[in-house]
Amino acid sequence: MLINAPDLAKRMADGEKFALIDVREQAAWETATLPGALSLNVYDYFVSDSTPKGYAAMAGAFVHAWQQLKIASGTTPVFFEQTVGMRSPRGLWFLWFALGTEGVILDGGVDAWIEAGGKLAPGTGPSAIVSDAGAPECQPAMPQLAATRAETIDVDPATAMLLDARRPAEYDGSFVHECCARAGRIPGSTLLFWEDVVENGQFKSAAELARLATEAGFTPSKRVITWCHRGARAATVLVALKLAGYENVAVYVGSWHEWASHRELPLLSGE
16 A cells, blocks of 8 residues: 555566656656656546446546556556645545556655655656546446445444544634535534644554544444545545555545535534
8 A cells, every 4th residue: 555765666676567656736747756757637636426427427537547647557556746645645546446456655755755865857758637528437446435425414323434534624614615615514524634644744654543543433343434625635544544454434525515515415513
């Protein structure tokens, strides 16, 4: 799930094949990236609707973009950004969800690569954007990694929990994004701020992540549905939970941006 920079450099030098996927802004990739890296924008995608049809469109959007990168078979995808944030985990989540194949995140990102003595070069070659434009629908390989709006509405507290990965001010409703119709949180949600699962640009240890999840009230015996503003920070926390040993996890991709637009749906605010 994770690879550190010295290990990546050594394994590449030993001839192991990796597809380096830079998920930062394209301008950053063009300026300086890991040598041979491709560019893939996974961050700006908004799901059209958190339904099976909407998720089929989302899977198709990723597959369409992935095909444009022309990645050779037998290579291991490595998603990276400047440091671990909202982008590289979302890239890995997309890969799992749409194609059901394995990949890794470069823990610490570009900064860790430089610290390990790695060189950078201007980004050239294939680039792609995850977008619905021109992409046919595609049934996801691992649909269980994306919770629909209906599942989120009908969540049974006996078997599942909702995790709000946003900042505390979003959770209590004192801050709202301009694009959102309402402020607050989905009833029944528990806060686990996404920035608390990383430290110095890397994921915290599995033991520390497990401790954080337990202290917040989560348990691996229940399904955990993560959400945020539009599904990016939620993917970071999903990866953290998997590192901590949680297996039944999913992202409600539409997240608050979608929930707030449905005025028939309830919300809570305050602590």
